[in-house]
Structures are given as structure tokens and as C-alpha cells.
Amino acid sequence: MIVLNNKKTLVIEPKPPYNFNATIFKPSHYPDPLSKYEAGKYWFPMRFKNKVYGIKMESLGTINKPKIKISISYKSNLSKNEMKEIIDELDYRLEFNRDISEFFRRFKNDKVLSPFIEKWYGMHGSCTHDLYGLLMVGVFLQNATVRRTVQMTEAMLKKYGTKVMFDGKEVYEFWKPEKMIKASETDLKALKVGYRTKLFIKLSETFVKEGIDESKLRKMPVEDAKKELMKLYGVGPETARILLHEALHHYDIFEHVSPWQQKIYSKLLFNKKLVPTEKIIEYVNSHWGEWSALATNYIWEDIFWRRKHGENIPWLEKEIRL
DNA sequence: CATCAGGGCCCTG
DNA sequence: CAGGGCCCTGAT
Numbered sequence: 262m263i264v265l266n267n268k269k270t271l272v273i274e275p276k277p278p279y280n281f282n283a284t285i286f287k288p289s290h291y292p293d294p295l296s297k298y299e300a301g302k303y304w305f306p307m308r309f310k311n312k313v314y315g316i317k318m319e320s321l322g323t324i325n326k327p328k329i330k331i332s333i334s335y336k337s338n339l340s341k342n343e344m345k346e347i348i349d350e351l352d353y354r355l356e357f358n359r360d361i362s363e364f365f366r367r368f369k370n371d372k373v374l375s376p377f378i379e380k381w382y383g384m385h386g387s388c389t390h391d392l393y394g395l396l397m398v399g400v401f402l403q404n405a406t407v408r409r410t411v412q413m414t415e416a417m418l419k420k421y422g423t424k425v426m427f428d429g430k431e432v433y434e435f436w437k438p439e440k441m442i443k444a445s446e447t448d449l450k451a452l453k454v455g456y457r458t459k460l461f462i463k464l465s466e467t468f469v470k471e472g473i474d475e476s477k478l479r480k481m482p483v484e485d486a487k488k489e490l491m492k493l494y495g496v497g498p499e500t501a502r503i504l505l506h507e508a509l510h511h512y513d514i515f516e517h518v519s520p521w522q523q524k525i526y527s528k529l530l531f532n533k534k535l536v537p538t539e540k541i542i543e544y545v546n547s548h549w550g551e552w553s554a555l556a557t558n559y560i561w562e563d564i565f566w567r568r569k570h571g572e573n574i575p576w577l578e579k580e581i582r583l
Numbered sequence: 584c585a586t587c588a589g590g591g592c593c594c595t596g
Numbered sequence: 597c598a599g600g601g602c603c604c605t606g607a608t
Contacts, residue, residue, distance in 0.1 A: 291590090403591045409605065410590075455603025456592090497592045521590050581590090 265315045265334035265427040269344060272321065272330050275357035278365070279327035280383030281320035284355065287387075289565035291407050293398075293414050294433045296389060305389045306425040306434035309350055310343075312336075313434055315427030316351065316389075324383040329357070334427035353479070356385040356510065364512075364552045373530070373548065377559040386558060388507040392475045393468055394435040395508040396493070399500040400460050407581065416452040417461075438465035460495035467493060483511045506554050515545045515553035524580050529560055 286298045296305035301320040306313055315334030322328030333339060333347055352358055365382065368374045388395055397417075401410045421436040421444060442465045449458040467473065473493075478486050486509055490501045498517040505511045518526060518538040527536040530544060549556035568574055568581075 400591095404589060404603085405591095406589065406605075413604095450603085453604060456601090457603080459602090460592090495592065499591060519590060 262424040262426065263313055263336065265313075265336055265425065267336070267339070268332050268334045268428070269339055270330060270332045271344075271348070272328060273348065273357060274322070275327040275329060276360060277327055278324045278362075278383030279357070279385065280324050280381060281318075281322075281327065281329065283381045283384035283562070284387050285318070287562055287565075288569045289562055291402075291410055291414075293411070294418060295394075295435075296432055297430050304428060304430045304432060306423070306432050307347070307350070307389070308391070308394075308423070308434050308437070309347060313423060313425055314347060315425055315430075315432075316347075317428050317430075318355075327383075332428065353510075354389055355387045359385060359510070361385060361555065364555055368549070368552070368556065371548070374556055374559065377563050380563065381559050384559065384562070386507060386510055386512070386555065388510075390435070390508065392473070392478065392504065392508045393438060395504055396464060396496070396500070397435055397461070399503045400457050400464070400495060402503070403457070403495075403500065413452065413454050413457070417454065420448070420452060438468040441465035442469060457495075463494045479509055483509075483514045486511070487514070506558075512553065512555040513551035515549075515557060516542055518542060521580050525561075525564070525577065526557075528576055529564060 282300060285303045296303065298304075303316075303318045305316055307316050308314075312335075317332040317334070319330040319332075320328070321330055331348065331351065333344060365378060369378055371378075390398065398414070401414050401417075405413070418433040418435070421440060422433040423436065425432055425434055441461050444462065446458055446462070449461060454461070478489060481489070483505060487501050487505055490496050490504050491498075496504070499519050502514075502517045505514055518541050523538050523541065524535060526541045527533050530536075530541065545553045545557055564574065564577060568577055
């Protein structure tokens with residue numbers, strides 16, 4: 262367990278429009294102990310350059326005049342340079358300065374998208390984890406229902422993760438891959454992660470021994486990055502999609518739809534029970550081109566938001582089996 | 584009770 | 597390219 266008692270704060274002004282709540286909190290995500298969210302506030306741990314920090318973000322502004330107070334909790338010392346690097350990293354992970362105005366310009370009158378854009382104006386993609394962390398999430402999601410994913414995530418974090426306490430909150434950060442390499446298979450299996458045991462260990466070995474360079478992956482064209490990710494053992498089209506969209510922030514790729522997503526997109530886009538995935542992919546790409554992933558994110562998160570806020574959507578409930 | 588598919592992926596034939 | 601196996605769970 263790590264307790265972080267020191268704190269430095271600064272205020273940043275993201276490029277407008279920046280919708281803090283919609284960017285930070287994605288209702289479609291499964292509940293996890295990796296962060297805490299309240300309207301306008303967000304806490305999460307960040308392992309960065311071999312140290313763990315506690316990040317608190319508070320929205321002080323509006324969508325068109327965004328302003329965020331960032332507090333960095335740390336253990337013993339935090340240099341000016343370190344602080345700058347952390348802010349730069351957050352800038353990438355949360356898209357403080359990414360210009361997505363073209364998306365709004367192009368689609369504000371789009372027949373399908375316009376209501377979603379109106380409702381969620383200024384929403385970006387975001388991911389507080391690094392590539393390795395999100396990869397672990399991706400593995401938890403494989404071949405499992407939500408309840409099982411939640412259970413595996415909690416069990417693994419409790420045993421191998423780092424509990425981080427700061428600002429009166431308690432959250433978990435993922436283990437270092439170095440630690441996972443040394444984990445015993447018997448111990449892992451006891452956490453009921455099944456075949457994923459092998460994946461956790463193999464993937465961690467790859468990260469440590471081959472030194473997967475996240476910064477390099479961030480700069481690659483999307484298809485190249487995809488090719489690299491698919492080389493990872495246990496990473497197929499769906500896990501690669503998650504990493505490309507969320508950790509690497511690619512809006513310009515939409516070429517895989519898993520079976521449960523297929524049912525949901527069929528309903529949302531065609532109001533039909535089951536449309537072939539090729540049709541869905543073709544539809545999305547031809548309408549929204551290089552903004553496909555952001556466009557579908559607006560539609561996707563909206564329905565989950567409505568569900569979370571008490572709207573009864575029977576056909577959706579059927580697909581989100583807990 | 585047994586069987587089976589799942590918010591996939593790998594390997595084999 | 598199709599199909600079986602992997603782990604566990606809840607649905608049938």
C-alpha cells in the first residue's frame with residue numbers, strides 16, 4: 262500500500278469544447294476500483310516512470326471555457342520537471358488539447374449524429390491507464406460476462422495491484438509487469454482467471470523483455486499500430502480495437518464489431534435485431550469516415566448513460582447480462 | 584443432473 | 597478458413 266501525503270496543484274485550460282464529465286466518465290465501462298468519480302471530480306492513480314502518483318482532477322470551468330484543477334499527490338518529492346512530464350502525459354491520456362472541432366463542424370447537422378452531438382458536445386475519448394494497464398483490462402473482458410470481469414479485476418488487483426491512498430480516497434493501480442512475471446501460476450489460477458493466467462504472464466514477459474515502447478506506438482499510423490498490437494500473445498481483433506480506440510486514441514478505425522456489440526449497433530443504427538457486422542462496419546465508415554470511432558462512441562455511451570440514469574431499455578438489458 | 588455459449592484467441596488440420 | 601480447446605459461470 263502506498264500513502265501519498267504531499268500535494269502540488271495547478272490549473273489548466275483545455276482546448277474548448279471540452280466536456281469534462283463525458284470525457285472522464287464512460288458509463289459503458291464496468292465498475293472497477295481503479296478510479297473514483299463524482300460529477301466534476303475524478304481521482305485515479307498513475308504509475309509513471311517507475312513512481313506512483315495520485316491524480317485528482319476537478320472541473321472548474323464549462324464546456325466552452327474549460328478549466329481543470331489538477332492535484333498531484335506524491336510520496337516525498339516532486340520536481341518541476343517531473344510535474345511537467347506528468348501534465349504532458351495527462352494531456353495525452355485525457356486529450357486536453359486535441360482539436361476535435363472538425364468533428365462538430367462536419368456532423369452537427371448529421372441526421373443520425375446531431376442529437377448525440379448536441380447532448381454530449383465536447384466529449385473526447387480518454388483513458389487514464391497506460392497501454393499495459395488497458396491491456397490487462399482487455400484480457401479481463403475476454404470471453405466473460407460483466408460479473409466475471411468485475412470479479413477477476415478485483416481479485417487480481419487485491420493480490421497483485423498497488424493500493425494507493427491520497428486525498429482521502431483509496432484506489433488501485435495495476436501491478437508492474439515485472440511483478441506479474443514472478444507470480445506463480447497456481448496462485449493466479451486460484452483467482453479464477455482461467456486461461457488468462459498464461460496471458461498475464463506471457464504479456465508481462467513481452468513488456469519487460471521486449472520493452473514495448475508505448476510512445477512509439479502512439480506515433481504510428483493506425484494500421485501499423487494494429488499490426489504491432491496483434492503480435493502480442495492473446496491480443497486479437499477485439500482487444501486490439503480496445504487498445505487502439507482507448508489507449509492510443511485512434512478515431513479513424515472501425516473495422517471490428519464483436520457479437521454483443523453487433524446486437525446493440527443493429528438496434529441503434531438500423532432498429533433491427535441483427536444486421537451483419539460487415540453492413541454495420543460499412544455504414545459507420547461511409548457516414549463518419551476518419552471520425553468513425555468517436556462518432557460511435559457518442560452513440561454508444563449515450564445509451565449506457567440513459568440506462569445508468571434509470572431509463573428502462575429492455576432489449577439492452579438482455580445484452581448486458583450481469 | 585448435463586450441456587453450452589459467452590463483452591476472444593490460439594492452434595491445428 | 598473451420599473448428600476445437602481453454603477457464604469459469606450462469607442459463608437452460
